[in-house]
Amino acid sequence: MVYGESGGGTGTGIDRRTAAKSAVAAAALLLAGGGGGGIAQARTADGITLRLPAPTGPHRIGVTTLYLVDRSRRDPWDESVPVREVMATVFYPARTVAGRPVARQMTAGAAERFRQIDVLVHHLPPTGVNWAATTTHAHRDAPAQPVRRPVLLYSPGGGDPRTLGTTVAEELASHGHVVVTVDHPGDASEVELPRGIRETVLRGDPRTDPQLFRTAIGTRIADLRFVLDRLEALAAGRNPDALGHALPADLGRALDLRRVGVYGHSAGGTAAAEAMYEDRRIGAAVNLEGYLDQAPQRSGEPGELFPVARHGADRPLLLLGTEGFEHRGELERSWSAVLARSGGRARRAQLDGAAHWVFADYAAMAPQLQAAGLMTAEARRDLVGAVDPAVSVPAVRNAVRSFFARHLRG
Structure with missing residues (x-):
């Protein structure tokens, strides 16, 4: 795994030697947790x-x-829903x-969808x-440590559920962050709400429909900012759950909302960067x-730049891509714009040997599917790349964790 770096004259602090060292150190943990493709299932x-x-x-x-x-x-995807529900x-x-x-990673109902x-x-x-059988490493409703921790919001890829961001979220939490993964109902493939499962309205790539894409990203940004509003209520001692379900002891006391970061994959990455631009929190x-x-x-014309790319970022922004993303050329224009206009506050890095969904739990899942004879090598490469999960998983985790550790010190 090799990282290419650029932006503001300095790199992200991740190099070939660091990536290799991280891979060796993490290999045993990944194998114990099932990240390796050769593990008997x-x-x-x-x-x-x-x-x-x-x-x-x-x-x-x-x-x-x-x-x-x-x-x-109102819900932007269903006119019959007079409010916006978020899980x-x-x-x-x-x-x-x-x-x-x-x-469990997914509820039984969500797993079926x-x-x-x-x-x-x-x-x-x-x-x-x-x-439905995949378990996490997190314990349901355990009491929180009553210590103020940095808060990170996560927005998944377009059409993906928040559950596919478990691997990185658990890593960040184990190192002392509070991580809030956010589903975007109507966009996410499936979301289990109290009233039942809600499925996605998306059919195909939203980038082929300008209005659909605009609605999706605008809704995601509004969802993230709303969740941050409700976390403020939680930190103030109120219960933000709309049904008043009992919350883990001391959860509100674990939130340091003076130190807030946001990260996201694909459409979630778009929303993360623009949400930071729009929200000073x-x-x-x-x-x-x-x-x-x-x-x-x-077709063939450039799209309108989001304000964060048009004007630049005035707070730290990491752009992390992959060698195998088939739309790298389309991505380059807007990424180059924000890098040029951010005065060194925006930086970029690349994961070689990887493909677009390596940032989701598929990084660990696809090699297991291939090893079990349930996925071809070609399908695995298209999804996450040929890179070994003992390399890619710690590389992504370390990139995100080290970035926030550096920029949300307190």
């Missing part, structure tokens, strides 16, 4: 069970789910995990995998291969 009548890499930090992790309702907005998962350093069960929807989009095996952002321009109105 548990098989049942429902299919194999995929494993997520173990986090490497010193803290045990708690996790809880928030159902948040924004009554100031969020909070990962945090736990005081103790005694008696608290480990959470995932099997029907996501497998078609990403050429995953339609059978042979028990998607956000101190740093990571864009994992997201465009910084609107979809072009006509």
Whole structure:
């Protein structure tokens, strides 16, 4: 794994030697957690069970789910819904995990829809995998450490559920962050709301429909800012859950909202960078291969730059891409614009040997599917690249973690 660096005359602090060292140090943990492609998988009548890499930090992790309702907005994707509903998962350093069960990556209902929807989009095996059986390393509703921690929001890729960001979120939480992964209902492939499963309205690539793309990104930005509003209520001692579900002890006391970052993948990366530009509460952002321009109105013409690219970032911004992204040429215009106009505050890096979905849990899952004979080598390369997960997983985790550790010191 090699990182190319540029931006503002200095790099991201990640080089060939650091990446190699991280890969060697993390390999044993990844193999123990199931990140390696050659691991024998548990098989049942429902299919194999995929494993997520173990986090490497010193803290045990708690996790809880928030159902948040924004009554100031109508749902942009469904005219029959008069409010905007958002689901969020909070990962945090736990005081103790005694008696608290480990959470599953997906609920049974969401996993069933995932099997029907996501497998078609990403050429995953339609059978042979028990998607509901994958466990996380986080314990449900464990009491939080009553220590103020930096808060990070995560927005997943376009059409993806927040659950596919578990690997990085757990790593960040194990190293002392509170991480809030955000679903965007109507955009995400499937979201389990209190009233049932809601499926995506997206069909195909939103970049081919300028108005659809504009709505998707605008909604994501508004969702992130709304979640941050509700976290302020939580930190002030109120319960932001719309149904008033009991929250883990001391969760509000774990939030340091003077240190807020946001990161996202693909469309989530677009939203992360622009949300930081629009909201002064956000101190740093990571864009994992997201465009910084609107979809072009006509084929062959450039799209309108988002304000963050048009005017530049005035707070730290990391642009992290992959060698294998097929639309690198389209990405270059907007990334070059923000790099040129940010006075060194924006930097970029590249993961060689990787492809676009290496930033999601697929980085660990796809090699396991290939090893089990459920995914071809070509499909794995298209999804995450040929890079070994013992290299790619720590590389992505370390890039995001070191960036926020440097820029959200306090």
